[in-house]
Amino acid sequence: MRIDIITIFPDYFAPLELSLIGKARAAGILDIRLHDLRSWTRDRHNTVDDTPYGGGPGMVMKPQPWGEALDAVAGGAGAPPRLVLPTPSGTPFTQERAKRLSDEPWLVFACGRYEGIDARVVADAERRMPVEELSIGDYVLAGGESATLVIVETVSRLLPGVLGNAESAVQDSFAAGAMEHLLEGPVYTKPAHWRDQEVPPVLLSGDHGAVDRWRRHEALRKTARNRPELLRELAARRLHELERSD
Numbered sequence: 231m232r233i234d235i236i237t238i239f240p241d242y243f244a245p246l247e248l249s250l251i252g253k254a255r256a257a258g259i260l261d262i263r264l265h266d267l268r269s270w271t272r273d274r275h276n277t278v279d280d281t282p283y284g285g286g287p288g289m290v291m292k293p294q295p296w297g298e299a300l301d302a303v304a305g306g307a308g309a310p311p312r313l314v315l316p317t318p319s320g321t322p323f324t325q326e327r328a329k330r331l332s333d334e335p336w337l338v339f340a341c342g343r344y345e346g347i348d349a350r351v352v353a354d355a356e357r358r359m360p361v362e363e364l365s366i367g368d369y370v371l372a373g374g375e376s377a378t379l380v381i382v383e384t385v386s387r388l389l390p391g392v393l394g395n396a397e398s399a400v401q402d403s404f405a406a407g408a409m410e411h412l413l414e415g416p417v418y419t420k421p422a423h424w425r426d427q428e429v430p431p432v433l434l435s436g437d438h439g440a441v442d443r444w445r446r447h448e449a450l451r452k453t454a455r456n457r458p459e460l461l462r463e464l465a466a467r468r469l470h471e472l473e474r475s476d
């Protein structure tokens with residue numbers, strides 16, 4: 231997979247040289263390219279923003295640098311990339327959406343700042359490529375860079391060869407499988423006794439069936455406490471499956 235990231239803060243993406251993603255880049259599994267949006271500005275101050283039409287607070291990112299950046303990065307011959315625009319007003323980014331993005335051969339991320347990017351940039355891009363506006367949650371960030379890091383990490387770890395055998399076997403909280411859609415319960419490692427706390431005896435019992443039951447019970451408890459709506463969705467899904475099988 232090729233990933234292009236257009237941003238005014240290329241250094242923000244230094245973490246993509248580390249760990250699993252850094253190794254995947256070195257192995258040629260991932261081709262991540264960073265582009266400084268200011269390279270496409272025309273004034274001596276490298277201006278990328280201006281005041282919003284219609285008034286209001288903050289600044290809006292100008293269309294001209296973005297239009298020319300997307301022309302240069304995504305405008306070549308051949309199949310266009312999918313443009314991913316992280317924005318608080320986007321559709322929710324989920325593991326399911328990450329799986330779909332991981333099937334794409336080429337993604338381009340447009341990292342907006344300030345109050346956002348002039349809307350004509352997306353309208354212009356949609357004439358040449360699919361565009362996906364994604365939100366990673368309902369809170370205030372300074373821009374799209376941290377969201378892009380989250381999306382790139384989530385998508386990249388799904389690519390063949392990125393995770394080692396050990397990691398890929400891990401049942402992440404939201405991965406498909408026996409605990410699908412449940413949160414992970416507590417985990418333990420050596421020593422069995424630490425600061426007057428014991429590891430739950432069932433985990434030392436060697437009874438794999440009992441361990442599985444205990445883990446599912448703890449996952450249900452954690453989900454009921456922290457994300458009760460996931461349990462309601464799980465119950466509704468199971469009821470739907472039962473009704474279909476009747």
Ligand SMILES: Nc1ccc2ncsc2c1
Nearest residue numbers: 316317365366370371377
């Ligand atoms: N403030 C904010 C919240 C969510 C989000 N997702 C992608 S960019 C962004 C920015």
